Amino acid sequence: MLSTPGLRWIGLSLVAMVALLAALGSLLLGATEIAPGSLIGAFVAPDPGSMEHLILRTERLPRALIASVVGASLAVAGALTQTLTRNALAAPSILGINAGAMCFVVIASSFFALRSPLALVWVAFFGALMAALLVALLGRERSGGLSPLRTVLGGVAVTALFVSLAQGLLIVDQDGFESLLLWLAGSVAGRGLDVLTPLLPFFLVTAVLCALMVRQLNLLILDDEVAKGLGQRTGWARLLAGVAVIVLAGGSVALAGLIGFVGLIVPHMVRALFGRDHRWVLPGCALLGGGLLLAADTLARLLMPPQEVPVGVMTALLGTPFFLYLARRRSFAP
DSSP: OOOSHHHHHHHHHHHHHHHHHHHHHHHHOSSSOOOHHHHHHHHHSOOTTSHHHHHIIIIIHHHHHHHHHHHHHHHHHHHHHHHHHTOTTOOTTTTTHHHHHHHHHHHHHHHSOOOOHHHHHHHHHHHHHHHHHHHHHHHBOTTSSBOHHHHHHHHHHHHHHHHHHHHHHHHHOHHHHHHHHHHHHOOOTTOOHHHHGGGHHHHHHHHHHHHHTHHHHHHHTSOHHHHHHTTOOHHHHHHHHHHHHHHHHHHHHHHHOOOOSHHHHHHHHHHHHHTTOHHHHHHHHHHHHHHHHHHHHHHHHHHBTTBOOOHHHHHHHHHHHHHHHHHHSSOOOO
16 A cells, blocks of 8 residues: 555556556557557547548547546445445445436336436436435444445345336337347447536536545544544535435436446555545546546457447456455455
8 A cells, every 4th residue: 555645646647647548548449440640640630531530539539538437437436335334345336326327217218208318317316316215224223324234235135126127117118128228238339428518517516525525534434423523524424425426326327327346346446555545545536447447448349349348247247256355355344
């Protein structure tokens, strides 16, 4: 672990370089490989008639931006979730928050024919909120706290419930099934910047909120009695952090569908480098989460060309062994 501010700045810079390399790989690699010189020319001296310019501007650049935002949002949401629950196994995908957002979007699309990106965003937020409340109810102990084991089991149950409901609705609605199948598996392909733009204000406001809350988040790691003794209003801090999780997770689902395990893996990797201080954990999660999803998406399109594997499948392949490793640990503390 990097113990001094100087080393941590160096570590954060290295993480940023890794994310930048992942972004370059996302732009250059695919069914049509693009030379680095052509990448520079497409933005410095663009030739609108060239195929490479068309691929970069209309497909790969929007895809890379969406993957970066979704990966960063899921990773930060995972770090906040683990802090709120003091549970190393917690993540929006594990606790059913992503599945709740997805299920309500399917309901809105199938029954109410909602197609507006902004409308679906609000539906996803509501679904994420409902799932979070249900998991909190299932994981609540008589003392008022959350049991780590019951919270995870409740999240598994809620995830199964919402995924089953969504799949049942899509089987009945065949047209909706065909249009939402790739989104259900988790994918950043085929999305344009018009889908990302309505969500940017939500993500930016949440980023500012997280930056202002780093001291409170550091105190939430402690026991509630200790935090209150230090003057921390734990109720308000938990509420605001919970709102941030719902916005980040719900917005990510509205953008890219069900992409799991990014919020589980990345916070543990970042804490191994920077410790538990949220001044370093949150920016580290944002950079590494975006880089990880960019790399997973690039690998997904290179694995079986010309076909593409949904990026949600790739993150599940990476995350499942890590989840099993964490589940075998005796301590649930992040």
